[in-house]
Amino acid sequence: MSIQTRQMLEVREARKERGWHWLTRPPHRGEDPRLKRIGIHIALIVAALIAVFPVIRVFGTALRPGNNLLNPTLEIIPRGATLDAFHHVLFETNLPNWLLNSLAITMGTASVGLILAATSAYAFSRYKFRGRSLGLTFLFATQLIPGIMLLVPIFLLAAQLKLTGTYQGLVIAYSVTAIPFSIWILKGYYDTVPIELEEAARIDGCSEFQAFRKVLLPLSLPALAIVFLFNFLAAWGEFFTARVLIGGREELLTWPLGIQRFQAQFQTQWADLSASAIIVSVPIVILFVYVSRYLVSGLTLGGVKG
Amino acid sequence: MLNLGQAWTAISDVAWTVAVLVIGVAILEAILWLVFVKWRKSALSLPIMLLTPAIIGLLVLYVYPLLWELNVSFTKMGIRNFVDPGFLGLTSDPQIFVGLDNYRDVFTKPVLKQTGFYQLFAQTVIWTVVNVTLHVVLGVALALMMNRRLRGRTVYRALLILPWAIPAFASLQIWRTEFNFQYGAVNQLLGVVGIAPVQWLSDPIWNFAAMILTNVWLGVPFMMVITLGGLQSISQDYYEAAELDGASTAQSFRAITVPLLKPVLVPAILLGTFLTFNNILVPFFINQNELETSDILVTALYRAAFQFSRYGFAAAFAFVIFAILMIFTVFYVRKTNALKGAYE
Known part of the structure; x- marks a missing residue:
């Protein structure tokens, strides 16, 4: 034994x-x-x-x-x-174009929104100025507004400026509506980074802006990744604004507008719908997996680091 | 098949928009730099330069539309009375001006074909309370189970996050087909357990239940991740000290976990409430038969504005909905101090 x-x-x-x-x-x-x-x-x-x-x-x-x-x-x-079904939607429908349209819009808006929010959040986090709490309250209050509420005036404004039926209005609308929530998340995160680090950089001869760009921004990578992910998610699956601002222009459809077409005759296109759902989920799941290591550390709510 | 010409149009369209935005911001910054750095030598020139582009964007896409809506809410503007509401839509035409009538109508006349405000409000409250409660209970429970020494933790986490990672619009189309009476998976699963099939899409009560099931599936991962973050920030030392003092698991849960989790959960619950209260995708797409019993306030707002084209009425209705959420938020924030630290 x-x-x-x-x-x-x-x-x-x-x-x-x-x-x-x-x-x-x-x-x-x-x-x-x-x-x-x-x-x-x-x-x-x-x-x-x-x-x-x-x-x-x-x-x-x-x-x-x-x-x-x-x-x-x-x-x-x-x-x-x-x-x-995969072969059909990839080679016999416009799904590849819808995907590419969505991808272009989403990348554009997530980047523009992130830059605008990252800089504004710095001002809110590190400076005291008149109207600061009013501004924060306003940003918070925008989260209470039903999104549908702003759609009619935004559509009319875009129509007057000849921005409907193109991506210009949509990109601007997505970028700006992403700002308030992004600022809240980023400001919460900046607040947890000690200001002494930037002060040390200032003593070493950095300008105010350099201290922000070279010290705070790299340290805030988790929060920046999270905000990019959230903005990407929001624009990727957005339906109502796109429907109103793009209208019926076939070549401009984003994927949510496009796969609605498979729904029209429910019974015959079930497989197409499923195949499309898988294809449109792939980019976002890849992004999610990539960013998920920041998911727990980068999400700050109410000034408490989560 | 990928049409390269169209693809090129799309990409250049977006690239052009971004380029115009960048150039616009650069010109703006140059002007601000001249005014505040060179001329005024202001100590606050950096925050001014950082904030101005965002402020302009917010003015155009939030403040202006809100003023427009406020103005229109005092008119009977609709598809039949589509009068140009004047300069930028901000002056009012006496022909369609109705004063506060729309606000009165919200409470006294049917908002949809039959359903009035109070029923919609009740449906929204049930929808929000049930959803947020289940999100929190299940999310916290899962997070507590995962925050242990456990084999396969990363696998569980990856799988449990999936409902969040998949675009909600895509999963909603799938859920809707799975609720199909004859072919959907939900009824077939019930059949396996020996339960008779349910009319998920046409029966009012079951449709509401289907909406909640879908939204719970969608929303739990977010609460789970937030809670997990909160749990991981609690130092293990507290638990060891409690164990040395002879505290039971239940005691240390009550004395350590709950109070230290609160600052993370309180704002998360507020955010979850906003997202659920204002959620239009789920009630809109799971309720394909346009059952008015499955409408909540925001979907009713969508129908009032875009299906019935009652713009004036919809604007007033929107402000009422906004006010409801605002009142709730003020009470919640006062009671829980949810925004503590955010203004420092």
């Missing part, structure tokens, strides 16, 4: 003596007892299944062949699985 086997048997004997205690007592300091850990795993697995279930379903639907679309079934990989 080898040493390992003997040790194993000894452990087993010891467990028998202790009865069920090995299940309920923590094996190491700072760890939970086994029973509790099993319970936690079960709860988390159930939650993860619920979170992932629609995603799995979408893959299943997208892979279905045309003659199997309306089969009420729960099987994950359908019989006769095929990539036809």
Whole structure:
């Protein structure tokens, strides 16, 4: 009998003596007892299944062949699985163009919004001036405004300035509406960075602006990443403003406006819709995975670093 | 198929807009620099230069539209009375001026075809309270479970964040198809457990439940991530000290976790309330049969403005909705001190 086997048997004997205690007592300091850990795993697995279930379903639907679309079934990989739907939406519809349109708009607005917010948040965080609390209150109050409320006047203004039916109005509208929330998040984060660092840089001969750009901005990378992600998310899936400002111009549609078309004849285009949903989610999930390491550290709410 | 010509138009359109914005801001900054740095030698010239572009943007896209709405809310402007409301839409035409009638109508006449303000308000309150409560309870519970020494923690986190990472617009289309009576997965799953299929899309009560189910699925990850951040910022020393003093797990949860989590959760709940109260995507897309029992205030506002084209009425309605949320916020902030530290 080898040493390992003997040790194993000894452990087993010891467990028998202790009865069920090995299940309920923590094996190491700072760890939970086994029973509790099993319970936690079960709860988390159930939650993860619920979170992932629609995603799995979408893959299943997208892979279905045309003659199997309306089969009420729960099987994950359908019989006769095929990539036809992906091929169809990528090569026979305008989805690639819609995606590219959305990507161009989203990158443009997320960058412009981030720059405007990063600089304004610095002013709010580091300077005292008249109208400062009024400004912060106003920025906060904008979050209470139902977005739909501003749509009619913004549309009329854009129409008067000949900015409808192009991306110009949309890019400006997205960039500016992203500012208030971004300023709040960034100001909250800047507030947690000690001002002494910038003062030291000033003594070393940096200008005010250089202290901001070379000291504070690099330190605020997590918050900047989060704000970029939020602005990206908001513009990527936006529907109502785009519908009003772009109107019916076929070549300008963003993907949310575009895949609405697959909905028109619900039954025949179920697979197309699913395939598109997967394709449009890919860029954002990649971005999310990339930024997610900042997700916990970069999100500050109410001046408390989360 | 990718049409390169169209793609080029789109990219150049956006690039051109960004370039115009950048040049505009550069000219603006040059003027500000001359005025405040060279001429006035102001100590606040940097914040002025940093803030001005954003302020101009906010004036054009928030302040101006709000003034326009305020002006129109005193008129009977609609698709039949589409009168140019004057200079920049900010003066008023006596022909369509109706004073406070719209504000009175919000409370006395049906907002939609049959449903009036009070029912919509009640539906919105139920929608918001149920959603935010479930978001917080489930989000905190999941975060507490994940904030332990646990195998596969990163895998769980990646999977549980998915509903947030997928664009809500895409997942809403999917959820709607899954609520389909005959082919949707939800009814089939119920069938597996032996429950009769449910009319998720046409029955008023079940449609409301479907909306809430969808929104809970969408919103829990955000609360979970916020809570996880809060939990990780609590020093482990507190728990060890409590353990040495003989505190039970429940005691240290109540005495350490809850109070130290509060400053993170209180503003998160406020933000969650705004997002839920003003959420138009979920009630709009899950309720495809236009059941008025599934409308909340903001979707009713969308219908009043864009389906019934009652601009004057919709403007007044919008201010009422804004006021409701404002009153709630003032009470909430007073009671919980949610914005403590934000003004320092």
